[in-house]
Amino acid sequence: MARALVNIPPKAKRGEVITIRTLMSHQMETGFRYSTTGAPIPRDIITTFIATYNGEEIFRAELFPAIAANPFITFTTVATESGTIELTWRGDNGFAASEQATITVE
Amino acid sequence: MSPMRCAALLAGLLIVASAIAGASEDLPREKQRSSYDDMAPATRAMQDADTDNPGMLWVLDGEALWRAKTGSAARACADCHGDAKQSMAGVAARYPAFDAKRGGPVTLEGRINACRVENQNAQTLAYESRELLALSAYLALQSRGKPIAIDEKKLGETIAAGRDIFRQRQGQLNLSCAQCHDQHYGGKLAGNTIPQGHPNGYPLYRLEWQTLGSLQRRLRNCLTGIRAENHAYGSRELIALETYLMWRARGMSMESPAVRP
Numbered sequence: 551m552a553r554a555l556v557n558i559p560p561k562a563k564r565g566e567v568i569t570i571r572t573l574m575s576h577q578m579e580t581g582f583r584y585s586t587t588g589a590p591i592p593r594d595i596i597t598t599f600i601a602t603y604n605g606e607e608i609f610r611a612e613l614f615p616a617i618a619a620n621p622f623i624t625f626t627t628v629a630t631e632s633g634t635i636e637l638t639w640r641g642d643n644g645f646a647a648s649e650q651a652t653i654t655v656e
Numbered sequence: 657m658s659p660m661r662c663a664a665l666l667a668g669l670l671i672v673a674s675a676i677a678g679a680s681e682d683l684p685r686e687k688q689r690s691s692y693d694d695m696a697p698a699t700r701a702m703q704d705a706d707t708d709n710p711g712m713l714w715v716l717d718g719e720a721l722w723r724a725k726t727g728s729a730a731r732a733c734a735d736c737h738g739d740a741k742q743s744m745a746g747v748a749a750r751y752p753a754f755d756a757k758r759g760g761p762v763t764l765e766g767r768i769n770a771c772r773v774e775n776q777n778a779q780t781l782a783y784e785s786r787e788l789l790a791l792s793a794y795l796a797l798q799s800r801g802k803p804i805a806i807d808e809k810k811l812g813e814t815i816a817a818g819r820d821i822f823r824q825r826q827g828q829l830n831l832s833c834a835q836c837h838d839q840h841y842g843g844k845l846a847g848n849t850i851p852q853g854h855p856n857g858y859p860l861y862r863l864e865w866q867t868l869g870s871l872q873r874r875l876r877n878c879l880t881g882i883r884a885e886n887h888a889y890g891s892r893e894l895i896a897l898e899t900y901l902m903w904r905a906r907g908m909s910m911e912s913p914a915v916r917p
């Protein structure tokens with residue numbers, strides 16, 4: 551179950567700076583740890599986060615093993631036009647999740 | 657023995673007696689303070705906004721589990737209890753509760769598992785499993801802002817047993833819970849503020865754990881910290897401590913799922 555909490559303002563004025571806050575449920579296993587029997591625990595992290603606004607990429611982040619579990623990513627953008635903001639997370643072991651929200655710009 | 661020495665000895669005894677009496681008082685209600693008030697503004701903000709609080713990820717899972725049919729009875733929690741927002745409002749604030757059938761206390765996790773076995777014909781869920789944390793977080797959320805109210809008439813014996821454990825010096829460090837959390841709260845331990853240790857936000861997301869955890873996990877942490885022999889999850893001792901702590905926090909409002917450093 552890949553759960554995400556996303557906060558995107560549903561309405562904004564044209565040219566307004568809006569803040570987008572995202573929280574993705576993921577254990578972010580570093581790959582540096584060992585199990586109680588001494589076997590290495592393989593890395594399992596989110597590697598990429600991409601945000602698009604009406605199909606155009608507006609934000610991208612690369613994630614590394616030092617990032618805590620359930621990564622919280624927040625960024626700002628300028629509300630230019632009404633449309634869809636889509637957020638995509640990709641990671642190890644074929645992890646893929648996406649969320650989208652519509653924004654009305656007046 | 658001269659009268660002078662006798663008087664001095666008596667005075668000494670009185671001081672010792674009053675020190676013991678002082679230690680045997682429960683934390684007064686007017687001094688109760690949630691650890692929330694000692695947190696950094698950033699951590700508080702994390703708890704306050706539902707879209708920033710990682711505990712809400714478990715709540716989402718819990719909501720799905722509440723509606724999912726499970727066990728050989730193919731029955732969902734919602735089939736009997738309906739909408740948790742109404743049926744479960746304020747319930748978690750009353751746990752551990754007295755269970756007439758067992759004649760003893762039952763924790764919220766214990767109640768969920770009992771309900772699974774008796775009414776859903778399902779397996780019990782392990783402590784700290786994602787599912788049990790999700791369900792207990794979802795239930796505890798329905799009590800957010802509600803005052804903690806333990807049935808002290810029926811649970812008197814359990815509260816007393818928990819109080820005894822709370823005051824018992826134990827472990828290689830020979831410390832009792834009360835020494836830190838009743839007598840030295842607000843002080844520092846390795847750079848951290850010592851909290852009063854109220855259970856008003858469980859299950860809660862601890863940044864140190866990077867996950868949600870139950871009160872019993874926290875209690876076991878503390879016991880490890882004082883290098884004491886630990887109690888198993890769901891053991892009589894931990895349930896007694898949990899009951900005493902909830903009683904000690906009576907009247908405080910629930911914050912579940914809280915965030916703590």
